Amino acid sequence: MNLTLRIWRQSGPQDKGRMVTYQVDDVSPDMSFLEMLDVLNERLILAGEEPVAFDHDCREGICGMCGLMINGDAHGPQRGTTACQLHMRQFSDGDTIDIEPWRARAFPVIKDLVVNRNAFDKIIAAGGYITAPTGSAPEAHSVPVAKANADAAFESAACIGCGACVAACPNGSGMLFTAAKVTQLSLMPQGQPERYTRVIGMVDAHDEAGFGGCTNAGECTAVCPKGIPLTTIGRLNRDYLAATTKRGDTPGT
Numbered sequence: 001m002n003l004t005l006r007i008w009r010q011s012g013p014q015d016k017g018r019m020v021t022y023q024v025d026d027v028s029p030d031m032s033f034l035e036m037l038d039v040l041n042e043r044l045i046l047a048g049e050e051p052v053a054f055d056h057d058c059r060e061g062i063c064g065m066c067g068l069m070i071n072g073d074a075h076g077p078q079r080g081t082t083a084c085q086l087h088m089r090q091f092s093d094g095d096t097i098d099i100e101p102w103r104a105r106a107f108p109v110i111k112d113l114v115v116n117r118n119a120f121d122k123i124i125a126a127g128g129y130i131t132a133p134t135g136s137a138p139e140a141h142s143v144p145v146a147k148a149n150a151d152a153a154f155e156s157a158a159c160i161g162c163g164a165c166v167a168a169c170p171n172g173s174g175m176l177f178t179a180a181k182v183t184q185l186s187l188m189p190q191g192q193p194e195r196y197t198r199v200i201g202m203v204d205a206h207d208e209a210g211f212g213g214c215t216n217a218g219e220c221t222a223v224c225p226k227g228i229p230l231t232t233i234g235r236l237n238r239d240y241l242a243a244t245t246k247r248g249d250t251p252g253t
Contacts, residue, residue, distance in 0.1 A: 143190075
């Protein structure tokens with residue numbers, strides 16, 4: 001395939017940035033999207049030009065590093081797929097593809113397609129842990145867990161922290177990520193000691209990081225490559241209401 005790529009180029013956080021057009025020829029439909037960008041970068045380097053900076057690591061759809069806006073869609077046109085697992089067979093010969101970084105106040109651009117997602121780390125640091133005694137691991141079946149809770153916790157734990165939910169949300173909210181990290185612990189016995197301090201701390205960290213508020217638009221779940229459902233945010237809201245009631249706060253103040 002012969003493709004026209006319109007890629008966001010920004011030399012640094014203070015640079016204004018712009019879309020730059022490149023032609024890429026002989027693209028195999030069996031290439032992944034990132035492999036196609038590798039081919040472009042090899043040609044740019046040979047021509048003495050600056051390669052396009054983009055995040056990647058495992059290229060197996062499990063690390064969350066490869067987030068890109070592709071033709072306005074987070075991770076591209078194929079649902080339930082990360083950009084590194086998206087193959088060029090999803091496009092056609094002669095297509096023009098727009099490639100941009102995540103667009104959110106809490107994710108400032110570092111360079112080109114690379115954004116700073118340290119705001120997610122701050123949310124995790126505010127409560128994404130459990131209190132557990134040191135020593136040998138307990139017997140796996142010593143603490144009964146209802147299957148419905150185990151399944152829902154596992155579903156939330158599938159979140160890879162890529163940030164697609166933030167990029168797709170019209171408010172730039174990171175609530176689906178926050179809810180997934182709260183839920184995976186609050187449904188398990190080990191997560192009960194910090195259950196209510198956790199949800200308050202993580203929501204506060206979410207707001208302080210500059211993420212927008214959740215208005216249940218649902219765009220986050222539509223683009224999530226791991227299919228985290230909107231009901232996860234409902235669980236967070238219930239825990240947050242219970243936590244603020246126990247503490248004597250008025251939710252939303």
